[in-house]
Amino acid sequence: MTKRIFHVGLLTCVLIAGAGGYTLRRNLGVPEPKALDCTRYWLSLSAPQCEQIREDDPGFHEEAEALAAALQGQQEVLIGLVSEAETPADEIRRQAGAVVEAHHALVRRIVRHLLAVRRHVDVRQCRLLNQVCANVMRPSGLQGGGRVRQQRGRGGPPWAEGQGEGMGMGRRQRRRYGQLGSSLGLTEAQQAAATEAYPSYESDAARLAEEVRAAHARLAEVLADAETADAAVEQALEEFIGLRSELEMGTVDYVLSIWPMLSAEQQQRLIGLSQRGRRWRGGRS
């Protein structure tokens, strides 16, 4: 009888300790995976694949983090300069150039990493990677909320089809160009002064904006195609970067041509536009 009581007691100990262990383990929760682990878990990479990627492209996460922080820092400096009405236009222009360069350095690093990952994944993993790239690079991005265009056109990713409307400046481009003036609340006199300082901007900006879109769509397309050679991807990337730099700096020159004429309210609007540059993850972290 005593023996039986003892064994029942042991069983109770096991049950109580088990309940405690279960509760404790549950309360510890799931640790947030590190950046490197995210890629590993998400693509279901094997240990040898991880090792190969690390050897092929060492230090990506540290470098990308540093580049993102540098970009964020440059954007902060630009906002600070734009906030001061007395800041010389040349200084703002230099800083805007630094922001664009910092962004492109980050983009180059990311694409280099994507190419390295692509080299070591299987077909299924590559498809998954391409899919998320395409989602991020589509106009609405992963966050959704934007309207994805589904027009039929000249090839490229489905979401990019029909975006190009020829090299001439159509009504849509003119409307977009006009959106810059309305975004800043420019008066007719200010727009006339800016056009006088930069006569070709209206047509250049509209053309460049379309070319940047097309180049971005091409980049997305070659990234989505696992068969595309790395050199072709890099070429598409440089083309996109070149066009975007041209558009960015042209716009900066246009706005800075009337920098001394901007009112306090217009300056605030320009700060608001500058803050849009930080909307992506690097700007949130």
Added chain:
Amino acid sequence: MEHLSDGQLLDMLSQRRSEPEAPAGHLAECASCRQRLASMRETWDVLGEWSVEDRATDLTGRIMGKAQAARSIYLWQPRAVVRIAASIAIGIGLGGFVGRPGPVSVSDQQAAEAMYLDALALHSSTGWASPLLGETGGD
């Protein structure tokens, strides 16, 4: 003729050296009683040679002692302590195993952020060209 009883025969055996007169006279005449007496004597002699072992043991004390030991043996002996500790360890281990988190799931959003893919989205670095790229506001 009346035979001798077992009691008379036993009396005769226990007082062999001084046998009474009357039974002895009957025995001289009765062969049946002589035979019974002889048989009883054999048994008597065997019993006389059997020595009873006297251990002088207190059985009650021993039984009670064992009962006491049986009551406390499981709780205070080192073996019992080890069993209890092992039970707790097994319980915690099993509970932890059952309660372990499932495989880590990573969303597309997390993966994209881990690889900084959102920097590849089409947007203006300075923000100034965002109206031209059709970026919506919302800051």
